[in-house]
Amino acid sequence: ATVAGPTRLLLTAERTALNLLCRMSGVATHTRAWADALAGTKAMVLDTRKTTSGLRALEKYAVRAGGGTNKRMGLHDVAMIKDNHKFAAGGITAAFRRVRETFPEVPVQVEVDTVAEALEAVEAGADFLLLDNMTPEMLTEVVASVGDRAELEATGGLTLDVAARYAATGVDFLSVGALTHSSPILDIAMDLRTG
Template sequence: MTPSTERALRERGLDPEYVRAVVETAFVEDLGPDFRDVTSVATIPADQTDTADLVARADGVVAGLAVAAAAFELVGEVTGAGRTVEVSVVARDGERVARGDVLATVTGPTRLLLTAERTALNLLCRMSGVATHTRAWADALTGTRAMVLDTRKTTPGLRALEKYAVRAGGGTNKRMGLYDVAMVKDNHKFAAGGITAAYRRVREAFPEVSVQVEVDTVAEAVEAVAAGAEFLLLDNMPPAVLREVVAAVGGRAELEATGGLTLEVAAEVGATGVDFLSVGALTHSSPILDIALDLRTPVGPSRRAV
């Protein structure tokens, strides 16, 4: 992985070593124990080089270009080919792209380009799909104070990539995991004997950790704020009840509407005065953005390196 790609990843809040591990795991899955692409090895001379473009096949928002670059740059190392692929990124994460737009260009041994193709595209298409879906929610909330928020309903092993894609699409991140923020949900309230007891136990055990509380009624919201909670999850509340909670809390806590939300009601929910709309579908149900790798000219003897 080149220093410029590592720098681009860090600038986006992604650890290059984490990205390397994700890419290498994907290559193992695709190439098997012998790290080989039998079709490319059989059909393409080892000394042939080509240039190919990553091209959007649909309109959307792109995210993950540095991750795709890492896949192309690491393929020679992973396969033991000892040769490199040069990547030139044209588009920028977070920008809208149209069908036919070139997002990046890759140049190098043709075998390596095609060996890395699916791994790079799987990650890029997935992340761009999350960003595109998130942008639709962010657009729907235009004119309200609310922002769209992600959840922990992510693909195992890809959480940091998917949460980055949410940011690229104009959304914001909630907690990364069970370790950085305490979230008192219904089962915790039941097991601890109520909201106040659960909140106090978390605060005593982990005084440095932010505590969020899920509530189902206006009365529970008032109790949670009285106990000290500064962030409430308002679970499956209709807009009329959300407005009641906003009035009852009076700015003493940040408020997140959650549960059963759709794009069709986003603006109405955002207009209630809540701070966030929590949407698990950003990461568990976003369709990919279709992106392809196109060689610039047909493969043939004339393309061989000399």
């Protein structure tokens, strides 16, 4: 890229602009590696809500630029029932009912750890299941048990070297927090020239 302007202005903006460009380019490049690893499967790579304060919109844009998908921007667009919510409400069904009563129009995702929990969540009416730290064998069993009654998102401990194996289970998504919290930066510099 070429930028032009007064030298003082360019030097003043250089570090901030490069920091953002290097960071977002790193996120996009890392995401592209995941998207390529999932090629030929139905699974898509997702980011998570684990973003840098103040940079969520930019980081999520970088994920899209790299070939990934944004599932949620925050808790306002998808309600999330996690382990503590299940415990506090007295179970998956009770937690789902409370969320649905309070926010009837918001899609609900339930984090599950077992096939039995996955089936309970779907029977309660969950739109999405977050399949937490499951082995490929467990994921295959959930896919067979749930079918197309909910979107299935594998998460937890996923790395590029096992991505294709997890995608082959038939899940719809692999969610990878590392896209936005651990992507290496791309080394980009700015050199001044005359003319």
